[in-house]
Amino acid sequence: MQQDWGDARPSDRAGPRRVGLLSVHTSPLEQPGTGDSGGMNVYLLSLAERLAAAGVGVDIFTRAAGRDLPATVPTADGVAVHHLEAGPPGLAKDDLASHLCAFYLALAAHPAIPDLDLLHGHYWMSGWVGRLAARRLGLPLVQSFHTLGRAKNDTLAPGDVPEPPLRLAAEERVVADADAIVAPATSEIAILRQRYGAVPGKVHLVEPGVDLDLFSPAIDRHAARESLGGGRIVLFVGRLQPLKAPDTAVRALAALDVLLPADGVPTRLVVVGGASGNGNGVSDPHSLRRMAADLGLADRVAFLAPRPHPELALLYRAADVVVVPSHSESFGLVALEAQACGTPVVASDVGGLRAAVNGGGTLVASRDPRDFAAALLPYLVDARVRAKAAEAARRHAARFSWTATAQRTLEVYRGVLRQRRLALGA
Numbered sequence: 001m002q003q004d005w006g007d008a009r010p011s012d013r014a015g016p017r018r019v020g021l022l023s024v025h026t027s028p029l030e031q032p033g034t035g036d037s038g039g040m041n042v043y044l045l046s047l048a049e050r051l052a053a054a055g056v057g058v059d060i061f062t063r064a065a066g067r068d069l070p071a072t073v074p075t076a077d078g079v080a081v082h083h084l085e086a087g088p089p090g091l092a093k094d095d096l097a098s099h100l101c102a103f104y105l106a107l108a109a110h111p112a113i114p115d116l117d118l119l120h121g122h123y124w125m126s127g128w129v130g131r132l133a134a135r136r137l138g139l140p141l142v143q144s145f146h147t148l149g150r151a152k153n154d155t156l157a158p159g160d161v162p163e164p165p166l167r168l169a170a171e172e173r174v175v176a177d178a179d180a181i182v183a184p185a186t187s188e189i190a191i192l193r194q195r196y197g198a199v200p201g202k203v204h205l206v207e208p209g210v211d212l213d214l215f216s217p218a219i220d221r222h223a224a225r226e227s228l229g230g231g232r233i234v235l236f237v238g239r240l241q242p243l244k245a246p247d248t249a250v251r252a253l254a255a256l257d258v259l260l261p262a263d264g265v266p267t268r269l270v271v272v273g274g275a276s277g278n279g280n281g282v283s284d285p286h287s288l289r290r291m292a293a294d295l296g297l298a299d300r301v302a303f304l305a306p307r308p309h310p311e312l313a314l315l316y317r318a319a320d321v322v323v324v325p326s327h328s329e330s331f332g333l334v335a336l337e338a339q340a341c342g343t344p345v346v347a348s349d350v351g352g353l354r355a356a357v358n359g360g361g362t363l364v365a366s367r368d369p370r371d372f373a374a375a376l377l378p379y380l381v382d383a384r385v386r387a388k389a390a391e392a393a394r395r396h397a398a399r400f401s402w403t404a405t406a407q408r409t410l411e412v413y414r415g416v417l418r419q420r421r422l423a424l425g426a
Contacts, residue, residue: 050406052078209402217342360393
């Protein structure tokens with residue numbers, strides 16, 4: 001049974017003064033939505049800022065992926081991002097594993113390390129570095145995977161490449177060695193226990209949050225829609241890679257043509273995101289544009305570069321419905337952000353999306369674009385259905401906040417530190 005660290009005695013509640021968040025493969029300073037930058041970047045920075053607001057100092061250690069980057073970038077009071085040299089700039093994520101040793105050595109020698117009370121790894125590469133550093137430095141390790149290799153391989157997208165045995169083996173070692181594991185949804189907890197042999201008391205549910213001040217239905221929807229030209233608007237937000245299935249969104253738009261009323265109102269798909277992944281399949285920008293043209297949709301599919309959050313909130317608010325057709329998701333921040341803006345979501349019935357979408361949209365169990373089209377249709381043509389779902393979406397999203405995520409994470413940190421003190425006889 002999972003330990004309830006929130007009920008600890010007052011004498012056991014001593015928390016960390018400063019923590020180190022590890023993010024080897026992507027920096028929280030990068031714009032989400034392209035390359036290897038996505039929801040994890042949002043998660044890292046949001047968690048760090050809320051931890052700092054709670055009085056905990058935060059050092060984020062990431063690889064220096066470009067030339068002439070400053071060694072340290074302060075992002076908020078009590079938060080600093082440190083760039084560590086580990087391999088040449090411009091390396092693809094798939095090539096980083098051979099440079100983890102260099103990252104580990106740079107981390108262990110960093111002058112901020114002596115002030116840390118624990119390490120928190122994000123993604124499997126960071127967990128691998130974290131387990132080595134924790135052993136050498138005598139620090140506890142908390143681990144968040146964000147995605148699991150076996151979960152991705154179970155639902156591999158056409159044209160995508162299976163996660164290699166190296167990653168799967170590394171994840172197993174990190175699961176075994178971490179002092180605690182943070183999971184965003186019960187679906188991931190089940191995978192960790194059943195597929196990775198995680199000890200139940202070690203795994204803790206900590207749901208991600210959403211910035212409810214920024215992503216809000218208070219945004220003027222009419223004004224937001226003007227910039228997109230009106231009509232019916234379906235929105236896709238995410239990296240353009242097979243896992244996220246933007247091609248399904250394009251095909252669903254084509255399938256809608258036989259379902260929509262002949263009322264002369266245009267229905268368009270707006271795709272917000274940049275190229276990511278291996279370039280295989282039909283999910284890169286060039287292939288998506290060609291697909292849209294072949295389907296006769298060239299003038300009804302718009303491609304926008306990744307947007308900063310204030311602009312993204314306007315797009316969520318402008319849309320009639322947001323589509324999230326991913327093959328797998330550990331949670332799905334896009335779905336939560338859209339609902340916080342009062343916009344219904346049609347998403348794949350997979351993984352953490354089952355928790356992220358609750359009453360504020362529709363889950364689709366199949367991969368058939370026609371089924372996605374059928375699920376999108378009511379939100380595009382029936383204002384009452386859309387309004388009811390929008391209110392349910394808003395209420396559901398209001399349950400989540402980054403402050404709550406930080407507080408629950410702090411409970412995990414306190415529990416780990418208490419266990420360490422008990423083990424040392426302190």
